[in-house]
Amino acid sequence: MKRVNVIQPKALLKVIAIFLPLLFNVNGLASAASGQSSDVPKNSAAVVAGAAVSAPAAESAHGAEASEGEEKAGDVIMHHILDNNVFAFEPFGSVNLPKIVIGGFDISITKHVVMLWLVSALLLIVFSVVGGKYKNMTARNAPKGLANAMEALVEFIRLDVAKSNIGHGYEKHLPYLLTVFFFILFCNLLGLIPYGATATGNVNVTLTLSIFTFFVTQIAAFKAHGVKGYLQHLTAGTHWSLWIIMVPIEIIGQFTKPFALTIRLFANMTAGHIIILSLIFISFILKSYIVAAAVSVPFAIFIDLLELFVAFLQAFVFTMLSALFIGLATAHEGHEKPAAGVAHH
Amino acid sequence: MLTSGIILLAGSLLSPNPGLIFWTAITFVIVLLILKKIAWGPILTALEEREKGIQSSIDRAHKAKDESEAILRKNKELLAKADAESDRIIREGKDFAEKLRADISQKAQAEAQKMITSAKEEIEQEKRRALDVLRNEVADLAVRGAEKIIRTTLDADIQKRIVDSMIKDISTNRN
Incomplete structure (x- = not known):
C-alpha cells in the first residue's frame, strides 16, 4: 500500500x-x-x-x-x-489503382475492391491453416490455437445461428452462412486498422451480399415447397379475397428483407467511421490540444472499441437474419405462424 | 458538417457502382467455393464426427454406468446371499457343535459312571481278595510263629524223656 x-x-x-x-x-x-x-x-x-x-x-x-x-x-x-x-x-x-473499363462497364480496381481481396486473402490463409489442421485431426484430438478460436465461431454459427433458425436441412446452407459471416467480420475488422477501408461500409458491397442471401432464400423456398407451395406461400394462407392485398405485400416483403440487410450493415459500418472521424476532426476544427486530449482521443477510442464490438455484432446480425430468412422461406405451414411473429419484430 | 450532409443526400454514399458489385460478387463466390472446399468441409465433418463421438462416448458411459450398477447390485445380492449362507452355516455348525458337545459330555458322564462303578467293583473284589490273601498270610504267619514257638520250646532231652516215659507208660499199661 x-x-x-x-x-x-x-x-x-x-x-x-x-x-x-x-x-x-x-x-x-x-x-x-x-x-x-x-x-x-x-x-x-x-x-x-x-x-x-x-x-x-x-x-x-x-x-x-x-x-x-x-x-x-x-x-x-x-x-x-x-x-x-x-x-x-x-x-x-x-x-x-488501375482503371479498367470493359464493354462500357467500369470495373476499375478501387480501394474497396483491394480491401475485399485483402479480406479474401486473409480468409483463405486463415482457413487453409485451420482446415489443414482439421484434416489431420481425429475425433479424439482437441483443436488448439487458431483452430480452436475459429472453431468457437464456426460452432456458434453452426448451432446458434443455422441450426436454431433453419432447423431441418441446415447443413446445406452452412457454407454460405459461414462464408458470409467471416467475410463480413474480416471486412469490418480490416476497416478498423489504420490505412484500411471498410468495404462493408460501401452500399454496393452490402447490396451484393444481401442479393446472395436473397437468391439463397428464394432457391431454398422453391426447393422446400415447389412452385405451387411457393405461390401458396405468397398468399400467406389467407382467404382468396384478400389475395389482392396479401400477394403484393408478400412480394414486397421478399425484397424488403435483403434491402434491410443492405442498409443495416452499410449504415452501421459507415456511421461508426463517421463518428470516429468527426470526433477526431473536432480537435482540428477547434485547433485545441485540450479538446484533443479531453474529448477527441478518449471518445474516439471509446467509439473504436464500440466499433470492434459492432464489427462482430453486424457480421452476426447479417448471418443471423440470412439464416432466419432461409428458415422462414423453408418453414412448413405448421411453423409459419410463430416464425412470422419473429420476422415482424 | 453541412457539406457531409449534402454529400450524403446527393447520394455519393448510396451511389451505385457496378464495378464494385461485380468484383464483390466474383470475389465472394470464389472465396465461398474455395473455403467450402478447403475449410468448411473438413471443419464441419470434424465437428460432426466429434459431436457423434461425444454422443457415443456419453451413451457408452451411461451404458457402462448402468452395467456397473447392475453388477454392483448383483454383487450386493450375492454378498447378502453369501452372508446369509455363512450365517446359516455358522448357526448349523454351532447347533451341531452344541449337540455334539452335549452328546459327548453325556456319553463321557455315562462312561465315567460306568468306570466308577466298575472300579468300585474291582476295588471291592481286590479288597476281598486282599483280605483272603491277608487271612492266608496271617494263618501262615500264625502257623509259622506257632511252629517257631513250638520248635524253640521243643527240647530233645525233654522230648526223649517224654517219649521214654510215654513208652514206659505204654509198656506198663500192656503189661
Whole structure:
C-alpha cells in the first residue's frame, strides 16, 4: 500500500510535466501542427498539379482543411469513407489503382475492391491453416490455437445461428452462412486498422451480399415447397379475397428483407467511421490540444472499441437474419405462424 | 458538417457502382467455393464426427454406468446371499457343535459312571481278595510263629524223656 502511494504522485507529476507545456503553448503548437500538416498537401499538391483528377482533389481538400476548418472536414470524412481509385498511405504517399473499363462497364480496381481481396486473402490463409489442421485431426484430438478460436465461431454459427433458425436441412446452407459471416467480420475488422477501408461500409458491397442471401432464400423456398407451395406461400394462407392485398405485400416483403440487410450493415459500418472521424476532426476544427486530449482521443477510442464490438455484432446480425430468412422461406405451414411473429419484430 | 450532409443526400454514399458489385460478387463466390472446399468441409465433418463421438462416448458411459450398477447390485445380492449362507452355516455348525458337545459330555458322564462303578467293583473284589490273601498270610504267619514257638520250646532231652516215659507208660499199661 505504501509503495503505491509514493509512485502515484510521481507518475502524475510526470504526466503533468509532459502535458503542461502543450497546454500553455496551445496556440503556438497548433499553428506548428497546421504547418506540419500542410507538408502533406505540398507533396500531394505536386501530384495534383500533374493529374488534376477528382480523387487527388480530395487530397488537397485534406491539406486545406487545417486552414479552412469546418467546411472541408466533411469532405475529408467522406473521402475516407467513400470508395476511390487511390489507396492512400497518408504521410508516405499513395498508390493509384488501375482503371479498367470493359464493354462500357467500369470495373476499375478501387480501394474497396483491394480491401475485399485483402479480406479474401486473409480468409483463405486463415482457413487453409485451420482446415489443414482439421484434416489431420481425429475425433479424439482437441483443436488448439487458431483452430480452436475459429472453431468457437464456426460452432456458434453452426448451432446458434443455422441450426436454431433453419432447423431441418441446415447443413446445406452452412457454407454460405459461414462464408458470409467471416467475410463480413474480416471486412469490418480490416476497416478498423489504420490505412484500411471498410468495404462493408460501401452500399454496393452490402447490396451484393444481401442479393446472395436473397437468391439463397428464394432457391431454398422453391426447393422446400415447389412452385405451387411457393405461390401458396405468397398468399400467406389467407382467404382468396384478400389475395389482392396479401400477394403484393408478400412480394414486397421478399425484397424488403435483403434491402434491410443492405442498409443495416452499410449504415452501421459507415456511421461508426463517421463518428470516429468527426470526433477526431473536432480537435482540428477547434485547433485545441485540450479538446484533443479531453474529448477527441478518449471518445474516439471509446467509439473504436464500440466499433470492434459492432464489427462482430453486424457480421452476426447479417448471418443471423440470412439464416432466419432461409428458415422462414423453408418453414412448413405448421411453423409459419410463430416464425412470422419473429420476422415482424 | 453541412457539406457531409449534402454529400450524403446527393447520394455519393448510396451511389451505385457496378464495378464494385461485380468484383464483390466474383470475389465472394470464389472465396465461398474455395473455403467450402478447403475449410468448411473438413471443419464441419470434424465437428460432426466429434459431436457423434461425444454422443457415443456419453451413451457408452451411461451404458457402462448402468452395467456397473447392475453388477454392483448383483454383487450386493450375492454378498447378502453369501452372508446369509455363512450365517446359516455358522448357526448349523454351532447347533451341531452344541449337540455334539452335549452328546459327548453325556456319553463321557455315562462312561465315567460306568468306570466308577466298575472300579468300585474291582476295588471291592481286590479288597476281598486282599483280605483272603491277608487271612492266608496271617494263618501262615500264625502257623509259622506257632511252629517257631513250638520248635524253640521243643527240647530233645525233654522230648526223649517224654517219649521214654510215654513208652514206659505204654509198656506198663500192656503189661
